[in-house]
Amino acid sequence: MHRTALVAACASAMLLAACGSSTTESAIKPDRFIAFGDAYSDVGQKGPRYTVNNGSVNNWTLQLASHYQKTLAPVSAGGLSYAQGNARIAAQPDAAGDASTPTITAQIDSFLASKTFAANDIVLLNGGISDLIVGMAAVRAGTLSSADYVAQARQNGQALAAQVRRLVAAGAPHVVVSGTYNLGKTPWALAIGQETLLSDASSRFNEGLLVAINDLGAHVLYVDAAYYVNLYTSAPGVYSFTNGAAPVCTSVDSGNGIGTGVGQVNSALCTAATLVAGANPDHYVFADNVYLSPSAHRQLGTYAYDRLRARW
Numbered sequence: 577m578h579r580t581a582l583v584a585a586c587a588s589a590m591l592l593a594a595c596g597s598s599t600t601e602s603a604i605k606p607d608r609f610i611a612f613g614d615a616y617s618d619v620g621q622k623g624p625r626y627t628v629n630n631g632s633v634n635n636w637t638l639q640l641a642s643h644y645q646k647t648l649a650p651v652s653a654g655g656l657s658y659a660q661g662n663a664r665i666a667a668q669p670d671a672a673g674d675a676s677t678p679t680i681t682a683q684i685d686s687f688l689a690s691k692t693f694a695a696n697d698i699v700l701l702n703g704g705i706s707d708l709i710v711g712m713a714a715v716r717a718g719t720l721s722s723a724d725y726v727a728q729a730r731q732n733g734q735a736l737a738a739q740v741r742r743l744v745a746a747g748a749p750h751v752v753v754s755g756t757y758n759l760g761k762t763p764w765a766l767a768i769g770q771e772t773l774l775s776d777a778s779s780r781f782n783e784g785l786l787v788a789i790n791d792l793g794a795h796v797l798y799v800d801a802a803y804y805v806n807l808y809t810s811a812p813g814v815y816s817f818t819n820g821a822a823p824v825c826t827s828v829d830s831g832n833g834i835g836t837g838v839g840q841v842n843s844a845l846c847t848a849a850t851l852v853a854g855a856n857p858d859h860y861v862f863a864d865n866v867y868l869s870p871s872a873h874r875q876l877g878t879y880a881y882d883r884l885r886a887r888w
Contacts, residue, residue: 604888606698609641609648610656612683613702617659621650626867628857630848634870639877658683664706665735671706671835693747703736704756704781709835729777733784744795751796755782757805764865797887799880808861824860
């Protein structure tokens, strides 16, 4: 399945960068945004977000909702975003070893136990990053082969697809799905020398997801975050970035904060006071070694908005 088929409306980097200028009006007027996922979509389940916590719109789900003059708050604050940092699709413990973090499957369980979908709801779903982090830890420990890691990634993509199908079967009218971006382009991949394997596993995850939701076009929209982050890192200047290879945060976590090991930068601890000296966070693609900066989130959120209004 070719990437170009998934982003036919924005076939080049320059054209994709200009997508936000479209004047197409969205027919749908969303009443609610509901989100499930991991740190990539977490809007503060435990307070901070996995990016630079500087008071800006710093998560793609918030940016997308803002285009419709809507807000999105974590369930812990009475909202409808169930996404939580380090959450895996179905397995526990989470990426950092915490067995109390609800999986994405459990997040959906929680919603369906007491709530139903309405005609103008937009459901946002992501997954896969935490599972890829856990799998890589096993590869590095010698308990999982590279080939099995890639095969496992595809299976996890299929597992996320099963949750997409479950949402649609439960009456979700519009599901916006974002798989994993290319973890082979992250500072983490560079630091551990696993760019190729993480790129391959990321691709296989998204492939497993896409093939398994191929028939759900009436209700499901796939947002190709992998393609976009590839552009961020290969042509950063087009998107007003000057650094696409290093994290802007310096907030080192003594624990296994994001699952990539102890003593690593954790953007959930990052504020305007914990940045590289003199750095503008909006000029960096990455907040920590895995997760995105506020500007990267905002641009992805606007891209998702353009995709959504072109579909519905």
